[in-house]
Amino acid sequence: MVIDRLGDMRLFIDAAELGSFSAAGRKQGLSPAAASACIQRMEEALGTRLFERTTRQLRLTEEGQTYRHYCQQAVGLLEEAELHLQAGRQHVQGTVRLSAPSDLGRNLLLDYLDAFRRCHPDVRFSLHLSDSMSNLVGDDIDLAIRYGQPADSSMVARKLAANTRVVCASPALLARTGRPAHPDELQQHPCLVLTTMAGPMNEWRYREEGRPHSVRLQHYQESNDGEVIRRLALQGQGFACKSRLDIAADLQAGRLETVLDNYFTESTPLNVLFHGSRFQPPRVRLLIDFLQQHFAAL
Numbered sequence: 001m002v003i004d005r006l007g008d009m010r011l012f013i014d015a016a017e018l019g020s021f022s023a024a025g026r027k028q029g030l031s032p033a034a035a036s037a038c039i040q041r042m043e044e045a046l047g048t049r050l051f052e053r054t055t056r057q058l059r060l061t062e063e064g065q066t067y068r069h070y071c072q073q074a075v076g077l078l079e080e081a082e083l084h085l086q087a088g089r090q091h092v093q094g095t096v097r098l099s100a101p102s103d104l105g106r107n108l109l110l111d112y113l114d115a116f117r118r119c120h121p122d123v124r125f126s127l128h129l130s131d132s133m134s135n136l137v138g139d140d141i142d143l144a145i146r147y148g149q150p151a152d153s154s155m156v157a158r159k160l161a162a163n164t165r166v167v168c169a170s171p172a173l174l175a176r177t178g179r180p181a182h183p184d185e186l187q188q189h190p191c192l193v194l195t196t197m198a199g200p201m202n203e204w205r206y207r208e209e210g211r212p213h214s215v216r217l218q219h220y221q222e223s224n225d226g227e228v229i230r231r232l233a234l235q236g237q238g239f240a241c242k243s244r245l246d247i248a249a250d251l252q253a254g255r256l257e258t259v260l261d262n263y264f265t266e267s268t269p270l271n272v273l274f275h276g277s278r279f280q281p282p283r284v285r286l287l288i289d290f291l292q293q294h295f296a297a298l
Contacts, residue, residue: 006074006075006078007028008038008041008042009071009074009075010028010075011024011025011028011030011035011038011039012024012039012042012050012067012068012071013068013071013072013075014027014028015035015039015051015058016051016060016064016068019057019058019059020058021035021036021039021058022035039051046063046067048061048063049061049063049064050063050064050067051064069140072140076094076281077281080093080094080281080282092120092122092123092282092283092286093120093122093123093283094122094123094124094281094283095123095124095125095126096123096124096125096126096142096143096283096284096287097125097126097128097140097141097142097143098113098125098126098127098128098141098142098143098144098145099127099128099129099130099141099143099144099145099146100127100128100129100144100145100146101129101130101131101145101146101147101226101243101246102129102130102131102225102226102227102228103226103227103229103230103246104145104226104243104245104246104270105127105129105145106129106227107227107246107249108245109127109145110127112290112291112294112295113125113127115290115294116286116287116290119290120283120286123283123287128141131194131196131224131225131226132196132197132224142274142280142284143272143273143274143284143287143288144272144273144274145160145270145271145272145273145291146270146271146273147163147165147243147268147269147270147271148268148269148271149271155273155274155275155276156273156274156275156276157271157272157273158271158272158274158288158292159269159270159271159292160269160270160271160272160291160292160295160296161245161269161270161295161296161298162267162269162270163243163244163245163267163268163269163270164243164244164264164265164266164267164268165241165242165243165244165264165266165268166241166242166243166244166247166258166261166264167183167186167204167239167240167241167258167259167260167264168233168239168240168241168242168247168250168251168256168257168258168259169233169236169238169239169240169256169257169259170233170234170235170236170255170256170257171254171255171257172236173190173236173237173238173239174257174259176236177189179259180239180259180260182260182263183204183206183208183213183215183260183263183264184215186204186215186217186239187215187216187217187218187219188218188219189219189238189239190219190220190221190237190238190239191217191219191220191221191238191239191240192220192221192222192223192229192232192233192237192238192239192240193217193220193221193222193223193229194222194223194224194226194229195222195223195224196224200220200222201241202216202217202220202222203215203216203217204217204241204264205266206260206263206264206265206266207263207265207266208263220238221237221238226242226246229242230242230246230247230250233247233256234250234255234256239259241264243268243270245270245298248298270295272288272291272292274288
């Protein structure tokens with residue numbers, strides 16, 4: 001029964017990837033009719049439709065996308081267990097799917113992943129760079145690296161590095177506008193704003209005399225890519241609110257300077273997020289430990 005269930009899951013995964021029951025059946029050595037009947041039995045057993053069928057295409061339903069994620073994990077763990085027994089306990093391989101902020105991913109994380117692969121050359125990475133919070137199940141992500149605590153309590157956060165958000169600008173822009181003495185003055189200056197699915201983040205929070213306040217920006221350019229915001233700041237096109245980790249090299253080199261440091265003191269640590277209730281294969285557990293060690297050195 002277990003072997004049949006695993007075979008069904010392999011057929012289901014192939015059908016989702018190939019977009020065809022017939023093609024999936026051929027790959028698994030089944031006739032088109034047998035493959036279609038197998039998928040239908042799975043849907044009846046699960047009590048839900050896994051595929052939307054039309055004359056032109058075959059695509060997963062929302063439930064099917066979720067089920068595919070868990071099937072991939074189950075089949076992947078079985079294959080990894082077999083390889084683990086064959087290759088020995090020290091052999092680590094497979095794909096790790098990560099999501100990370102755009103500028104952190106390009107400027108810092110890539111070097112760490114390259115160092116990890118030098119230790120484990122049979123590990124592959126699928127890196128998704130985005131400044132929006134990823135859906136770890138829907139986006140098929142093993143690990144997400146994000147600033148701040150997760151809103152989803154089902155996710156576990158391990159701290160990678162301490163961090164604060166700061167307002168920064170290029171020396172050229174500060175020479176033109178002067179250094180603002182209070183956050184409200186930012187309303188009169190050009191600013192650079194990150195845009196997410198919720199809209200532009202044009203309200204910057206700060207603290208004054210121990211109480212939370214915010215300033216709503218009036219004049220700004222926006223982008224959904226944090227690295228674009230950083231580059232525009234380097235060009236002197238506006239003030240930006242960035243995580244200190246993202247611009248550490250720019251601050252050290254003098255390409256950017258922080259302003260209003262007494263007001264913008266919010267702590268937003270960098271965390272690695274994962275599902276604590278889900279089994280983590282060795283490659284994922286090793287990468288979490290590796291990242292914690294390397295980010296701690298910052």
